[in-house]
Amino acid sequence: MTRISLTVDGARVADDVEPRMLLVQYLRERLGKTGTVIGCDTSNCGACTVHLDGESVKSCNVLAVQADGCEVTTIEGLAQDGELHPVQEAFRECHGLQCGFCTPGMVMQSVALLKENPQPSEEEIRLGLEGNLCRCTGYHNIVRAVQHAAGVSTGSTSEEQEQGVTA
Amino acid sequence: MIPAQFDYLAPTTVEEALAALAEHGDDAKILAGGQSLLPVLRMRLNAPEVVIDLGKIPELRGVRDDGDHLVIGAMTRHADVLRDPMVAEHAALLQRAVTHLADEQIRHRGTFGGALAHADPAGDVGAPALALGCEMVIAGRDGTRTVGADDFFVDLFETAVGEDEILTAVRVPKHTGWGAHYEKFVRVAHQWPIVAVAAAVRVEGGTIAEARVGLTNMGSTPLRARAVEDALRGQPATEDAVREAASRATEGTNPPSDLNGDSDYRSHLATVLTRRAVLAAAGG
Numbered sequence: 001m002t003r004i005s006l007t008v009d010g011a012r013v014a015d016d017v018e019p020r021m022l023l024v025q026y027l028r029e030r031l032g033k034t035g036t037v038i039g040c041d042t043s044n045c046g047a048c049t050v051h052l053d054g055e056s057v058k059s060c061n062v063l064a065v066q067a068d069g070c071e072v073t074t075i076e077g078l079a080q081d082g083e084l085h086p087v088q089e090a091f092r093e094c095h096g097l098q099c100g101f102c103t104p105g106m107v108m109q110s111v112a113l114l115k116e117n118p119q120p121s122e123e124e125i126r127l128g129l130e131g132n133l134c135r136c137t138g139y140h141n142i143v144r145a146v147q148h149a150a151g152v153s154t155g156s157t158s159e160e161q162e163q164g165v166t167a
Numbered sequence: 168m169i170p171a172q173f174d175y176l177a178p179t180t181v182e183e184a185l186a187a188l189a190e191h192g193d194d195a196k197i198l199a200g201g202q203s204l205l206p207v208l209r210m211r212l213n214a215p216e217v218v219i220d221l222g223k224i225p226e227l228r229g230v231r232d233d234g235d236h237l238v239i240g241a242m243t244r245h246a247d248v249l250r251d252p253m254v255a256e257h258a259a260l261l262q263r264a265v266t267h268l269a270d271e272q273i274r275h276r277g278t279f280g281g282a283l284a285h286a287d288p289a290g291d292v293g294a295p296a297l298a299l300g301c302e303m304v305i306a307g308r309d310g311t312r313t314v315g316a317d318d319f320f321v322d323l324f325e326t327a328v329g330e331d332e333i334l335t336a337v338r339v340p341k342h343t344g345w346g347a348h349y350e351k352f353v354r355v356a357h358q359w360p361i362v363a364v365a366a367a368v369r370v371e372g373g374t375i376a377e378a379r380v381g382l383t384n385m386g387s388t389p390l391r392a393r394a395v396e397d398a399l400r401g402q403p404a405t406e407d408a409v410r411e412a413a414s415r416a417t418e419g420t421n422p423p424s425d426l427n428g429d430s431d432y433r434s435h436l437a438t439v440l441t442r443r444a445v446l447a448a449a450g451g
Contacts, residue, residue, distance in 0.1 A: 002175055019175030019218065020208075041168050043206050044357075046272060055246070055275040061205045062276065065175055066198075066222055109272065130356045131270025 004068040008033070009077025017064045023057075024048045026064035027074060035076040035104055039133070046132035049105035049112075050074045056112035058131070075104035078111065087111050087149045096145030098136035106132050110146045119150055170208035177220045181227070181335060184219055185308050188331050191217040197333065198222070199242060199281025202273045227280070227335060230254060237339045238304075241280020246271075248279050258339045260347035260367045260379075260448075264295040267349075270357040283319070284334045286326045286388065288423075289359035293320060293389030294381030295349060296337065298365045303327070304336040313338070320388035342379075345369045348447035350440045351383070354427070360384055361427045362436040364392075364416070366444035368404070375399045375408075375449060385420040385437055394418040395441055404449035406442075413442035 005014035008031060015030060027033040027050070036059060039047030043061040050059045051073040078085035087110050090096065097103045106129065113120060113128035120128060125146045126139075134142065178184040188195055196215035198204055199222075207213050221227055227242035230251045237257055239248065245265045248254055254262050261279075268274060268282075268291040282292045283303065297316045305312050305328055314327045321327060328334050351363035363383035369376045378399040380392040398412035422433035 018172065020170040020172055022169060022205075022209075025169065041209070043202070043273070046270070049272055052275075056272045057276050058272045060209075061202055061273075063175075063198075063201065063205070065177070066201065066220065068177075112271070127267075128271055131272045 002065050002068075004065055006067050006069060007071045009072070009074055019063065019065050021064045022060055023050070023052075023062040023064050023067050023072070024059035026067075027059060027072070033074050033076050036074045037101060037104055039101065039105070044131075044133065045102070045105070046109060046129075047102050047105040049108040049132065051108060051112060054115075056109050073108075075108055078107070085111065087114065087146070090145040090149035091142070094141050094145035094148050096138070096142045098134075098138040102132060102134045102136075106134070106142055110142075110149065113146065114150055120146070122147065168209040168211075170205070171211055171214040173208075173215055174217045175220065176217060177223045179223050179225075181224060181306050181333065184221060184224065184333055185306060185331070187217070187219050188333065189308055191219075192330065195219055197284075199284070200244060200276040200278040201281075202269070202277035203281070203285045203287065221333070233338070235341050236302075237341060239279055239337045239339060241284070241334045241336055242278050243280070245269075245274040245277050245279060245282070249274065254339075257341040257343050258299060259345065260295045260299055260342065260349065260365055261292070261339065263347050264291045264349040264363075264365055267351060268292070273357075280334045280337065283337065284326055284328055286320055286324050287359070288323060288386060288388055289384040290389075291349070291351070291360065291363065291383065294363065294383040295365040295367075296339075296381075297389050297391050298367055298379040298381035299342060300340050300379070302338040302340075303334055304338060305329075305332050306335045307332040311335070317391065323387040342367055342369075345377075346448040346450050348444045350444035350447065352436055352440055362422070362433050362440055364437065364440040364444040366441070366448040368399070368445060368448040370404050370449050373404055375402050375404050378445065378448075380416070380441060380445065382416065382420065382437060382441075385417070385422045385433060387421070387423075390420055392416050392418070392437075392441065395445075399445065404446075406446060409445045409449070410442050413438050413445060416441040 001016040039045035194216040198220040365381040394415040402408040416437040
């Protein structure tokens, strides 16, 4: 067993874990954060995407011990005070899902993508979501949702856009 | 799927990591970013008794200027190579190759040195490292040695790094002002390249003064297309001249046949992609 301590969705947690435990298992089985799902188990599909120190990673491809000392944000930590994150809002608005299984990962990767590039082109969105698979092939509305979120979260004037970058 | 049980060590210096390797030898496996190793462990294709994580050794991270070279720490993540302004200025070919490596999540975890040491012939960093003449800095218990990229890749998933050694850094000769392009052929998103070509070209007054060309997935290791490089030297940077030189891209290669394409198909791709990569690098 190895002792780890980290922050998950704003809460400090510490646990003894087996070194072979994957971060996604830790989140789901120890912390009960089942919003993060396991899709392919081969690091292809991106359904398990979370943020590790602010950057998107596939949590089935990270050991829990590697997250020691880090800050993890899952899909469950996005909404604040009962208010959906603008990207979650946009997925709802644009119906950016069909069965919904890939959605947690799609949303987390979209948030990461917009953080690095607040005004992405359609091609940049598609490339940015390259590591996330939707078996329903609902990609068009997912891309529209990201475009919608970019518009909403960055406003329409350049001044508001700048605020959006730092927000 | 979860990996088989292993003991986990997270040394904080290279010396500690080397001592752990010396102690556990064959039973140990080095963990860099884990983006290739963890799938292997989960599928139980490998089951080391000890995993030595280099993630807590700060000296292995980052890019620094060293005169006519850049030095990239082995644990520098692909995402950081991609964002580094010195890499963009002096080793644009690496940046181009990493841009579409796997996907963004994997670039946030995977490391430059880890990918080189893994030595997957379909990996995206080997051919550009070879083309740029990178030197690999390898630490062992008796000190540090440097191995040129030409001697680094030994065979399929095999490098010059010994069992008791660690790749710590990569010295990249500056190619300031060279045009660069990485042309990668895939059929589906975030696939390993079926074939890819890394090209760096120095053009003087419309003439190709020097060219470096590396091939991905055209043999059991990344390969340097020296016949193409020789044929390009002194030629005008025109489509016809580049096409002629690119026709020699398959010399000395031994492309695999697999579900993505047979050997002949890869040979054809290599000539087409070499032409495209060199022309794009030459700005044509």
